[in-house]
Amino acid sequence: MTMSNASLPSFEIGLNALAAILDKAEAHAKAKKIDPAVLLNTRLFPDMFALVRQVQTACDQAKNASARLAGVEPPRYEDTETTISELQARIARTLAFVKTLDANKIDASVDREITFPLGPNRGHMKGWDYLMHFALPNFHFHVTTAYNILRHCGVEIGKRDFLGVIPMKIT
């Protein structure tokens, strides 16, 4: 158990799951002759984020949290995606960034204070608390909400798609 293996694999598995879910959404849109932009702009309530922003935010949670734990200033990615393939590129770019981080630096962050923007304020949490009670719940929240929007639109995905490729043996 280390901070790096409590964080990096969770983000990588979740981002890869999200990419695979978006592949299924694209195939569904094609098969049902739905404009993919309709899916990307669907939201569960008028003041919630639409799918495109749920994906952007999931990526940013992974990027920002892993950068902060590594003691690196998170790079800022513009939110300009308007197609599923652009979102796939955003996910791939995020995965590539996460792989550049120094696992040893992340491992040293357990008790280090992490400071992060919180609306107009700043939040402060110890590394371990930040990962377990802010970064991972937020990351899972946005991946789940992306999944829920697509389920709500009739895309045929299931819990296995959400969990992604995990180290599980089935008998």
Place this chain on the structure above:
Amino acid sequence: MTMSNASLPSFEIGLNALAAILDKAEAHAKAKKIDPAVLLNTRLFPDMFALVRQVQTACDQAKNASARLAGVEPPRYEDTETTISELQARIARTLAFVKTLDANKIDASVDREITFPLGPNRGHMKGWDYLMHFALPNFHFHVTTAYNILRHCGVEIGKRDFLGVIPMKIT
């Protein structure tokens, strides 16, 4: 970092957050003269779980995962709730059960194989992988989906309600 503090506080914070969200749902139903049963039976798509089952499942993820990590057979709770106050009792019962578990036993589960039902099959994962890549994502998934159903119904809750009471300082 221990298995017990990677699991128990996440479940406790999440279950308490879910209870507070249900309090807001009940107040919303009362203020808007909505039958709470309508909220409890709302689902985001016809073959998804309704709110009542999302809450039951979130409770069961917390109960079953923490029990299995502690090496205890999870008690089975019947799914009989039909009101918000009955769901609150289910959450309270789950929280009380989780507190009975031996943290030292959970701490010893990092590399122990956890076996759990998976539809008609059985899943097998090491304790750490089971917690990080199955139990916590599943738990967050069902709390998020309960939240999303209520947001979809117009209940005024926000991300802070989802995150719950966490060890964060704000400046």
